[in-house]
Amino acid sequence: xxxxxxxxxxxxxxxxxxxxxxxxxxxxxxxxxxxxxxxxxxxxxxxxxxxxxxxxxxxxxxxxxxxxxxxxxxxxxxxxxxxxxxxxxxxxxxxxxxxxxxxxxxxxxxxxxxxxxxxxxxxxxxxxxxxxxxxxxxxxxxxxxxxxxxxxxxxxxxxxxxxxxxxxxxxxxxxxxxxxxxxxxxxxxxxxxxxxxxxxxxxxxxxxxxxxxxxxxxxxxxxxxxxxxxxxxxxxxxxxxxxxxxxxxxxxxxxxxxxxxxxxxxxxxxxxxxxxxxxxxxxxxxxxxxxxxxxxxxxxxxxxxxxxxxxxxxxxxxxxxxxxxxxxxxxxxxxxxx
Amino acid sequence: xxxxxxxxxxxxxxxxxxxxxxxxxxxxxxxxxxxxxxxxxxxxxxxxxxxxxxxxxxxxxxxxxxxxxxxxxxxxxxxxxxxxxxxxxxxxxxxxxxxxxxxxxxxxxxxxxxxxxxxxxxxxxxxxxxxxxxxxxxxxxxxxxxxxxxxxxxxxxxxxxxxxxxxxxxxxxxxxxxxxxxxxxxxxxxxxxxxxxxxxxxxxxxxxxxxxxxxxxxxxxxxxxxxxxxxxxxxxxxxxxxxxxxxxxxxxxxxxxxxxxxxxxxxxxxxxxxxxxxxxxxxxxxxxxxxxxxxxxxxxxxxxxxxxxxxxxxxxxxxxxxxxxxxxxxxxxxxxxxxxxxxxxxxxxxxxxxxxxxxxxxxxxxxxxxxxxxxxxxxxxxxxxxxxxxxxxxxxxxxxxxxxxxxxxxxxxxxxxxxxxxxxxxxxxxxxxxxxxxxxxxxxxxxxxxxxxxxxxxxxxxxxxxxxxxxxxxxxxxxxxxxxxxxxxxxxxxxxxxxxxxxxxxxxxxxxxxxxxxxxxxxxxxxxxxxxxxxxxxxxxxxxxxxxxxxx
Numbered sequence: 001x002x003x004x005x006x007x008x009x010x011x012x013x014x015x016x017x018x019x020x021x022x023x024x025x026x027x028x029x030x031x032x033x034x035x036x037x038x039x040x041x042x043x044x045x046x047x048x049x050x051x052x053x054x055x056x057x058x059x060x061x062x063x064x065x066x067x068x069x070x071x072x073x074x075x076x077x078x079x080x081x082x083x084x085x086x087x088x089x090x091x092x093x094x095x096x097x098x099x100x101x102x103x104x105x106x107x108x109x110x111x112x113x114x115x116x117x118x119x120x121x122x123x124x125x126x127x128x129x130x131x132x133x134x135x136x137x138x139x140x141x142x143x144x145x146x147x148x149x150x151x152x153x154x155x156x157x158x159x160x161x162x163x164x165x166x167x168x169x170x171x172x173x174x175x176x177x178x179x180x181x182x183x184x185x186x187x188x189x190x191x192x193x194x195x196x197x198x199x200x201x202x203x204x205x206x207x208x209x210x211x212x213x214x215x216x217x218x219x220x221x222x223x224x225x226x227x228x229x230x231x232x233x234x235x236x237x238x239x240x241x242x243x244x245x246x247x248x249x250x251x252x253x254x255x256x257x258x259x260x261x262x263x264x265x266x267x268x269x270x271x272x273x274x275x276x277x278x279x280x281x282x283x284x285x286x287x288x289x290x291x292x293x294x295x296x297x298x299x300x301x302x303x304x305x306x307x308x309x310x311x312x313x314x315x316x317x318x319x320x321x322x323x324x325x326x327x328x329x330x331x332x333x334x335x336x337x338x
Numbered sequence: 339x340x341x342x343x344x345x346x347x348x349x350x351x352x353x354x355x356x357x358x359x360x361x362x363x364x365x366x367x368x369x370x371x372x373x374x375x376x377x378x379x380x381x382x383x384x385x386x387x388x389x390x391x392x393x394x395x396x397x398x399x400x401x402x403x404x405x406x407x408x409x410x411x412x413x414x415x416x417x418x419x420x421x422x423x424x425x426x427x428x429x430x431x432x433x434x435x436x437x438x439x440x441x442x443x444x445x446x447x448x449x450x451x452x453x454x455x456x457x458x459x460x461x462x463x464x465x466x467x468x469x470x471x472x473x474x475x476x477x478x479x480x481x482x483x484x485x486x487x488x489x490x491x492x493x494x495x496x497x498x499x500x501x502x503x504x505x506x507x508x509x510x511x512x513x514x515x516x517x518x519x520x521x522x523x524x525x526x527x528x529x530x531x532x533x534x535x536x537x538x539x540x541x542x543x544x545x546x547x548x549x550x551x552x553x554x555x556x557x558x559x560x561x562x563x564x565x566x567x568x569x570x571x572x573x574x575x576x577x578x579x580x581x582x583x584x585x586x587x588x589x590x591x592x593x594x595x596x597x598x599x600x601x602x603x604x605x606x607x608x609x610x611x612x613x614x615x616x617x618x619x620x621x622x623x624x625x626x627x628x629x630x631x632x633x634x635x636x637x638x639x640x641x642x643x644x645x646x647x648x649x650x651x652x653x654x655x656x657x658x659x660x661x662x663x664x665x666x667x668x669x670x671x672x673x674x675x676x677x678x679x680x681x682x683x684x685x686x687x688x689x690x691x692x693x694x695x696x697x698x699x700x701x702x703x704x705x706x707x708x709x710x711x712x713x714x715x716x717x718x719x720x721x722x723x724x725x726x727x728x729x730x731x732x733x734x735x736x737x738x739x740x741x742x743x744x745x746x747x748x749x750x751x752x753x754x755x756x757x758x759x760x761x762x763x764x765x766x767x768x769x770x771x772x773x774x775x776x777x778x779x780x781x782x783x784x785x786x787x788x789x790x791x792x793x794x795x796x797x798x799x800x801x802x803x804x805x806x807x808x809x810x811x812x813x814x815x816x817x818x819x820x821x822x823x824x825x826x827x828x829x830x831x832x833x834x835x836x837x838x839x840x841x842x843x844x845x846x847x848x849x850x851x852x853x854x855x856x857x858x859x860x861x862x863x864x865x866x867x868x869x870x871x872x873x874x875x876x877x878x879x880x881x882x883x884x885x886x887x888x889x890x
Contacts, residue, residue: 055726057889071889078729089720091650098649101635105642106728115635132609132632150724 006031006158006189012061014047021047023213034180034190036200039210045193046086049162053083065158082151086162088143090135096146097131100153107154117153125149125179141172148179159183161192177203233273233301239294241265247293254284343441348448364403365456389467394556395823396464397479400457401552402816404450404487405515410805412446412494413511414504426600435595439588443491450487454480478555478573486548489580490515492587499594504801509707512808516703522547545575629657643738659749666753674760691852693757697779698843700750702811705786708746710794710807712739713883718800732887736880740787747783774849774861782842785868786811792875795882815843839863
């Protein structure tokens with residue numbers, strides 16, 4: 001997998017009068033990577049995407065895809081990018097294969113290769129059995145698949161999907177995730193936006209969080225988690241709820257006095273958040289064992305992407321998530337990631 | 339207010355600034371209609387003929403305005419609610435079908451009453467001129483107009499309940515307006531004086547038309563009667579028939595206002611290619627061009643946008659086009675038969691004129707529905723962004739879209755030509771005129787297409803674009819005729835000729851020497867004017883499309 005950035009966005013800004021929709025966005029996506037762009041509604045995700053695909057002219061900054069400028073080289077961009085907007089552009093009275101045939105012809109694919117290509121993309125998107133259905137009669141999930149098949153028709157290097165999982169049921173979301181991973185396996189560079197955060201955690205190499213038009217964090221899910229919190233959340237699983245108060249007392253003595261320690265007798269678990277180093281954590285574990293407590297697990301909980309997202313989303317413009325701190329339920333409500 | 343729908347629709351609409359502006363503008367137009375025919379001579383006409391002329395022009399203008407402006411509101415009322423999902427919410431309330439329907443009817447009818455109300459000062463001025471009776475003249479005409487408005491509202495609401503999109507509803511509503519207003523007069527024009535049941539049926543049929551009722555009340559004789567007077571009380575029959583139509587439409591619409599409106603089966607998309615040979619054979623016999631066959635990939639020389647337009651248009655598939663052409667051909671053959679059998683009673687020019695009126699009416703009815711949404715439907719459905727993402731140049735997209743309309747119109751026009759062939763066969767001397775009429779029709783088709791598309795491209799919503807395109811085209815076709823009605827006084831020959839220069843109907847009628855138009859020499863000036871208008875429309879359309887396809 002090459003690390004050369006295929007998508008290269010530098011200092012991209014888009015203003016509508018006084019309102020700044022996109023503020024100095026700088027972002028690179030290496031070839032073959034899946035980048036997830038997350039943020040609350042109005043964060044500027046769709047604006048960034050629309051500049052990338054040449055539908056919006058930026059106020060300042062540059063956006064390049066595979067060396068082509070997104071503003072001045074629109075024709076090349078159209079060949080390089082497969083774009084699926086958040087709104088599925090359907091046509092009435094058209095069957096799926098006719099719909100794909102139209103876009104294939106619009107992309108200038110010759111007749112015989114087009115017929116072959118339509119079969120291929122329908123296979124990739126898993127809609128071969130739907131080829132004779134009318135587009136407007138498809139379920140939302142199927143329509144999204146048709147949309148992905150359409151983006152693949154001209155074999156683009158970069159695929160940009162705006163909220164592909166929006167409005168899908170859990171089963172369809174899993175299938176969509178598989179489909180996006182399949183695209184990544186095919187070597188496509190994928191930029192996907194979503195506000196269904198666990199979706200991105202499972203499929204993206206990199207996650208970028210935006211709020212108020214500004215990029216707040218970029219990195220892997222783990223890196224984002226670490227940016228949000230210098231503290232780590234740990235969990236001691238005991239054999240019986242009877243041991244929970246003793247374990248909690250030992251933990252309180254061993255870590256920072258202001259650290260939050262949560263007792264969960266129903267689960268026979270003690271959760272705590274600390275910034276102590278690894279060596280001190282080892283000593284804590286030794287103390288617990290020495291006190292004769294039957295510990296079945298002692299583990300660190302990964303910072304959930306949703307937690308990170310909430311932290312950034314709650315941050316006011318001009319502040320950092322660290323200054324905002326974690327939301328109140330960040331420690332209590334930690335869930336094991338499935 | 340007891341009915342919340344009236345509160346929301348009527349009061350809400352009247353609170354909008356544009357409604358006030360529209361009513362003000364309408365009031366101004368009515369005043370101008372009277373002012374342009376207001377007597378300026380220092381002498382007083384005791385016969386009252388002059389005031390009747392003014393009143394006649396005013397009443398027909400009022401009827402035209404009502405037919406042009408009113409159907410849009412009720413026609414989009416229910417279908418928009420259904421597509422937005424608010425109709426389901428309304429049906430979930432204890433309001434019930436009667437209150438929903440009556441609320442919408444009263445809201446639309448209220449607008450019509452307001453339109454008529456703002457015309458009252460101008461009507462009073464006509465009355466003050468003398469020569470117009472208060473009861474049978476002024477009162478009778480206003481009663482007919484009120485009944486027409488009620489009927490249009492009820493029919494348009496029925497159309498709205500049966501349509502799937504707002505623009506389809508507008509299309510159908512204008513079709514009904516045209517049908518009720520003019521087409522109903524045609525059988526009477528053909529069979530008057532024949533006697534027998536056909537004449538009786540035609541006599542009743544024409545009483546559906548408000549034009550016939552108003553014409554009768556204004557003392558202009560029976561519409562389409564060729565001067566043959568009849569004892570029929572047209573206004574009375576119109577009142578009875580319009581109330582009956584209103585009642586039937588109301589009951590029908592109310593019976594539709596339930597959850598079955600949402601209970602529509604999705605098409606299974608069954609393909610005939612996968613079915614047995616027997617089924618395929620039977621379907622081939624039934625359809626000739628089977629819509630259930632799997633369509634082939636687009637050929638290399640085909641404009642994909644044109645093909646897409648045909649495929650996604652409900653009546654754009656080949657089997658529907660064949661049906662449309664067949665209907666046009668049958669109509670034309672009927673006209674040809676009439677031409678061949680009636681040339682002794684009528685002259686060839688009159689029959690040619692009827693053919694021209696029918697064809698232009700067909701063009702006016704068909705073209706905006708095909709062209710107004712060419713751009714805004716794409717914008718509305720999200721297809722425009724997808725088109726923008728393809729490497730197709732704007733000019734190719736535009737050409738494909740326009741070509742799909744031109745080809746459809748060409749097919750329809752070709753199918754209506756046999757009537758002219760019969761005219762030429764009967765009277766070979768008419769050939770040059772017929773050739774010029776055909777050119778006029780082609781020019782009209784091009785103008786109607788480009789102007790409707792240009793007007794439509796300026797709007798974001800298809801329903802608004804369709805209504806605007808219809809209004810523009812109907813205004814171009816009818817307003818100059820109002821000037822023509824004032825020929826002699828106050829408009830001189832030159833003024834009328836100038837006004838008619840932009841009118842496609844008048845141009846074709848003048849070529850065929852239709853009575854009333856034979857004195858005007860409109861060709862080639864009409865072709866030049868309409869040609870320039872078409873080029874300007876094309877430029878507007880092109881600029882607007884380029885603007886929309888550029889990064890914002």
